[in-house]
Amino acid sequence: MAVRRALKAVLVDLNGTLHIEDAAVPGAQEALKRLRSSSVIVRFVTNTTKESKQDLLERLKKLEFDISEDEIFTSLTAARSLVEQKQVRPMLLVDDRALPDFKGIQTNDPNAVVIGLAPEHFHYQTLNQAFRLLLDGAPLIAIHKARYYKRKDGLALGPGPFVTALEYATDTSAIVVGKPEKTFFLEALRGTGCEPEEAVMIGDDCRDDVGGAQNAGMLGILVKTGKYRAADEEKISPPPYLTCESFPHAVDHILQHLL
């Protein structure tokens, strides 16, 4: 493992870590302020595919988080870049609210499939359409492959299971652009001037947040909020650098031990 250097950047997950749907994690706003009063650069990285950047920002403002748009890096941004780079016309299986992030992209006569978290599209007929495009050779671009996420009424299926279904049926592999892909974490750091060895990621998803960041060379801190379930920290090897109660505890640890 590379020698660790002084910490310069902190990546923070949004839903499940700073807030759970429309409620802030207790103490998270103050903790973010404490973190910002130190010298580190803060970035917010999210696999939330339901919402455009603008929607995310509005919710965070309503919850009184001090965050600006250029600090947010989402998997939708990453997906759009790939579509442009490949010059394909995607069938967009994404939530309607995410469509603003794809404004200007050609979608007629599709020859690619972009799949995000879109419960309203995850029905038999629509998935069959996507399946047939893939059999004809269209690439499958997955915004992320999260297994499930936490809603107010309990755990709910993420896009990952549906991506896996299409992969199995067509015997192909999706190109995944969101967490836990290494390129996602490196892209998120771009512009900060920091190396992965100088960064830490805080999130509630053991595999996608913590495992992904650690694979990219960062430290990973798992918080026991959001989708966390008992013994999640045992799901990855090496284990999380740290597992703690919630975002404020993670910030305290960083301020006391990593700076």
Add this chain to the structure above:
Amino acid sequence: MAAWGDRLAGVRGVLLDISGVLYDSGEGGGVPIAGSVEAVARLKRSRLKVRFCTNESQKSRGELVALLRRLGFDISQEEVTAPAPATCQVLKERGLRPHLLVHDGVRSEFGQIDQSNPNCVVLADAGESFSYQNMNKAFQTLMELENPVLISLGKGRYYKETSGLMLDVGAYMKALEYACGIEAEVVGKPSPEFFKSALQAMGVEAHQAIMIGDDIVGDVGGAQRCGMRALQVRTGKFRPSDEYHPEVKADGYVDNLAEAVDLLLQHADK
């Protein structure tokens, strides 16, 4: 490849897949594949034993047989090995109470099974019922169990309807496996127990039996792993790339069931 005479020597029993071999399902029930009605009749008039081995899980066995009879096939319920009845037996043996994610057409097969307070999920080809809400309900049921048991009626990737290829139960099984981090138990092809029960019902040893199907992995690969021979038909879900499958090589490829039966009547049981 060896001559047909060598490849088919000693065959005494024939297992027939149904969907994609006898007929293609679709609007209004479906249509028989050209020549298949006569082929089944000819096979039944021969000395060869015949049994039907299907992963059909949208319809009850009774409904399936009624549909096939309407299409002109000589077939009865007792001649069909299907996953729903086999699943009921597993549920009873193990005291499992299922949450069903199945098509309404097959629900009646589970009429005698206690479904209160579920301790497992049974997944079948639910068709239109594969909605996000229904998948989520199955997922939540599994996640609440200390020891989650997922039983899938087959694990096919896709099958052919008259309107085109459709995702099969296997895709949705993989979705739930991935979501819950578990492995499903498959009742149906290609599970060896399922093939063995069909062979037993037919009264023929594996090495004297041949499977005819349109699924290179589920039908051909599965039957061969049980010691049977297997032919793939170029109907139903067949795709040209199947003949170059990296892992499975059929004992022969034929245009349709009619050609398979021609060859069997000419060369088998000699």
